[in-house]
Amino acid sequence: MNRTLYDKIWDEHKIHENSDGSSLVYIDRHLIHEVTSPQAFDGLHLKNRNVWNKNTIYAVSDHNVPTINRELGINDDISKLQVDTLISNCKKHEISYFDLNDVNQGIVHVIGPELAITQPGMTLVCGDSHTSTHGALASLAFGIGTSDVEHVLATQCINITKEKNMRINVNNTLNPLVTAKDLILHIIKSIGTSGGTGYTIEFSGKCIESLSIESRMTICNMSIEAGAKSGLVAFDENTYNYMMDKKYSPSKKYLSEAIKYWETLKSDNHSKFDQDINFDADLITPQVSWGTSPEMTVDVTGQVPDPELEKNSEKKESIQRAIDYMGLKPNDPIQEIMLDKIFIGSCTNSRIEDLRAAASVIKGEKIASNISQAIVVPGSGHVKMQAEEEGLDKIFLKAGFEWRQPGCSMCLGMNDDNLLPHERCASTSNRNFEGRQGDKGRTHLVSPAMAAAAAIKGHFINVIDFINEK
Amino acid sequence: MKNKVIQGQVIPINQSNIDTDAIIPKQYLKSINKSGFGPYLFDSLRYMDPGDLATTSKRKENPDFILNKKPFRNGSIIVANDNFGCGSSREHAVWALKDYGIQAVISTSFADIFYRNSFKNSLLLIIIKKSELETIFRSLTTNPIYNLTIDVQNQTITTPDETCIQFDISDSEKERIIFDLDDIELSLKHADKIRDYESKIKLKKPWLFNKNNE
Ligand code: SF4
Numbered sequence: 001m002n003r004t005l006y007d008k009i010w011d012e013h014k015i016h017e018n019s020d021g022s023s024l025v026y027i028d029r030h031l032i033h034e035v036t037s038p039q040a041f042d043g044l045h046l047k048n049r050n051v052w053n054k055n056t057i058y059a060v061s062d063h064n065v066p067t068i069n070r071e072l073g074i075n076d077d078i079s080k081l082q083v084d085t086l087i088s089n090c091k092k093h094e095i096s097y098f099d100l101n102d103v104n105q106g107i108v109h110v111i112g113p114e115l116a117i118t119q120p121g122m123t124l125v126c127g128d129s130h131t132s133t134h135g136a137l138a139s140l141a142f143g144i145g146t147s148d149v150e151h152v153l154a155t156q157c158i159n160i161t162k163e164k165n166m167r168i169n170v171n172n173t174l175n176p177l178v179t180a181k182d183l184i185l186h187i188i189k190s191i192g193t194s195g196g197t198g199y200t201i202e203f204s205g206k207c208i209e210s211l212s213i214e215s216r217m218t219i220c221n222m223s224i225e226a227g228a229k230s231g232l233v234a235f236d237e238n239t240y241n242y243m244m245d246k247k248y249s250p251s252k253k254y255l256s257e258a259i260k261y262w263e264t265l266k267s268d269n270h271s272k273f274d275q276d277i278n279f280d281a282d283l284i285t286p287q288v289s290w291g292t293s294p295e296m297t298v299d300v301t302g303q304v305p306d307p308e309l310e311k312n313s314e315k316k317e318s319i320q321r322a323i324d325y326m327g328l329k330p331n332d333p334i335q336e337i338m339l340d341k342i343f344i345g346s347c348t349n350s351r352i353e354d355l356r357a358a359a360s361v362i363k364g365e366k367i368a369s370n371i372s373q374a375i376v377v378p379g380s381g382h383v384k385m386q387a388e389e390e391g392l393d394k395i396f397l398k399a400g401f402e403w404r405q406p407g408c409s410m411c412l413g414m415n416d417d418n419l420l421p422h423e424r425c426a427s428t429s430n431r432n433f434e435g436r437q438g439d440k441g442r443t444h445l446v447s448p449a450m451a452a453a454a455a456i457k458g459h460f461i462n463v464i465d466f467i468n469e470k
Numbered sequence: 471m472k473n474k475v476i477q478g479q480v481i482p483i484n485q486s487n488i489d490t491d492a493i494i495p496k497q498y499l500k501s502i503n504k505s506g507f508g509p510y511l512f513d514s515l516r517y518m519d520p521g522d523l524a525t526t527s528k529r530k531e532n533p534d535f536i537l538n539k540k541p542f543r544n545g546s547i548i549v550a551n552d553n554f555g556c557g558s559s560r561e562h563a564v565w566a567l568k569d570y571g572i573q574a575v576i577s578t579s580f581a582d583i584f585y586r587n588s589f590k591n592s593l594l595l596i597i598i599k600k601s602e603l604e605t606i607f608r609s610l611t612t613n614p615i616y617n618l619t620i621d622v623q624n625q626t627i628t629t630p631d632e633t634c635i636q637f638d639i640s641d642s643e644k645e646r647i648i649f650d651l652d653d654i655e656l657s658l659k660h661a662d663k664i665r666d667y668e669s670k671i672k673l674k675k676p677w678l679f680n681k682n683n684e
Binding site: 015016018020021022024026028035036038039042047049052053055063064078079081082085096119122127128129143144145146147148150151154155156157159193194197198224227229248250251253254255257258261293314317318321412413414431433434435436439440 | 484485486487489491492495496497499500501502503504514520523524551552553556557558559560561562564579581582583586587590591640641642653654657658660661663664667668671675676677678679680681
């Protein structure tokens with residue numbers, strides 16, 4: 001039988017098939033953070049249960065942490081209690097925890113790959129939907145709820161039903177300044193936010209092969225925005241290079257064995273996908289979301305849709321509702337939308353490659369006077385350090401950006417980094433839901449380069465034109 | 471045979487892609503408890519003024535929001551359009567729905583993680599056809615007092631005019647709604663198999679367990 005990459009990882013980890021068609025699947029790595037784990041540990045303690053295998057778990061605080069003056073501790077008592085609860089749970093169960101001031105701290109989906117906690121062929125879960133990010137390393141990774149966090153802590157397994165296989169094949173290569181973010185936004189716009197529901201998506205084709213691991217992470221990260229719990233990319237030379245010399249890379253002693261396994265991590269020729277979709281990378285232009293769902297996205301050269309042209313009454317209402325929430329008008333050209341804030345960060349776009357892309361656009365420029373705040377939040381301590389070594393922090397600071405400490409920050413605004421009501425933000429994050437970045441806040445999803453150009457102009461602009469004019 | 475019958479007023483939300491950020495906004499995720507989220511269900515739509523866990527003053531209700539209107543305030547069955555529960559994996563969304571008193575959500579489709587989380591907490595989710603959903607919405611516009619009776623064992627929804635809608639649900643999901651299952655206990659029945667598997671892969675993939683790179 002020719003098997004897909006998903007089939008292979010599934011078969012490798014399946015322990016038992018239940019009578020209802022679901023299976024008990026072994027989990028190699030479990031990442032936990034402060035927001036979705038306290039109730040899981042509570043559940044364990046109530047039943048006097050132990051953690052099954054503490055060596056498979058890594059913990060970090062990222063969602064609810066300050067991004068300035070962290071050395072002084074957390075001001076907000078409620079947030080502090082949540083972080084302290086994670087720390088004490090980790091102590092009690094001898095789980096590895098990366099402290100707020102540790103260089104290894106960062107957004108859980110940035111540090112997993114970066115420290116090689118995530119490795120090809122693994123099954124990996126975390127109480128967070130963007131766990132799909134880790135699939136860029138050919139690992140089967142998906143988000144779970146708190147009950148499942150407790151279940152994995154106690155049993156090292158999860159009961160799940162196998163998903164269907166979808167392949168998204170991307171031909172050709174992206175044009176300069178068009179990025180993985182634009183590609184995935186374009187894909188979501190095309191297949192919809194529930195297009196991938198019930199599937200594990202493998203991204204393949206010439207374009208994906210040409211992309212760095214970081215870009216692949218951006219794509220897999222947003223698979224969940226297309227409804228798929230997991231995105232996958234096959235193991236290749238890029239994955240191999242990425243896996244070397246990281247904190248938890250396999251030791252020399254076992255490396256050749258590991259590589260032998262990793263090399264099997266690709267779909268066999270002629271393996272069967274339940275759905276096959278094709279895209280042409282060279283036709284894709286920079287994307288901007290205009291509405292309150294990631295599928296509400298258009299080309300930067302486009303305009304806000306006109307609900308009157310929509311025949312389906314339910315869709316028409318949802319377009320109207322989004323336009324009202326976003327404070328826009330039908331047919332507004334995207335490039336005329338004025339902005340208040342700029343956020344460069346999140347598990348989608350806070351890696352060194354993203355910061356380099358933004359910095360190269362910003363270099364020598366100043367942010368526009370109507371921008372009240374522009375912040376850059378590196379995804380991890382390591383990203384921050386690397387960026388500082390390259391002098392990127394200076395470029396951002398000089399242009400008027402704030403340079404912050406690592407965390408989720410304004411992606412969901414659990415800490416003090418928020419949009420005020422009706423503020424409009426160009427954001428490199430992944431969700432533009434109502435209130436996501438702050439009550440009544442308005443989010444437009446874009447790539448780091450697009451966010452950078454928007455910061456300079458004060459409104460959206462096609463970054464390709466911006467660079468040509470520069 | 472044990473059964474569960476859910477009866478209640480419908481709360482119609484004729485929108486697609488209701489996300490878990492809308493069901494329970496982020497500021498409430500700071501809680502380390504599982505209960506007490508009911509008052510914050512659909513918080514930013516439900517109240518005029520912002521709030522968080524520290525808010526003690528009485529909030530001003532948004533009179534236009536469905537949960538603040540009669541007879542929906544006391545409803546226990548949400549009927550919503552496609553892809554309900556998309557977005558964040560926060561189980562707090564399910565805890566908030568349950569805590570408010572919601573016993574079932576009916577839609578044409580649900581997001582995967584939300585679906586799992588719901589059944590883990592005995593919140594019944596029912597998938598019906600688009601045409602059936604539209605009929606319910608239409609009936610509600612003429613008569614807002616609209617009670618459904620859901621018979622879990624027999625997999626039927628009965629509408630006020632005695633129309634019967636059949637729905638699909640797996641046996642294990644049915645069990646979850648009718649009985650209070652301890653999943654972990656059930657899985658731990660396979661503890662030996664898990665241990666066997668683990669010792670096998672320790673030999674086959676030793677690098678996985680070599681945390682300190684020795
Ligand atoms: S950066 Fe945003 S999307 Fe990513 S884990 Fe943090 S809150 Fe979730």
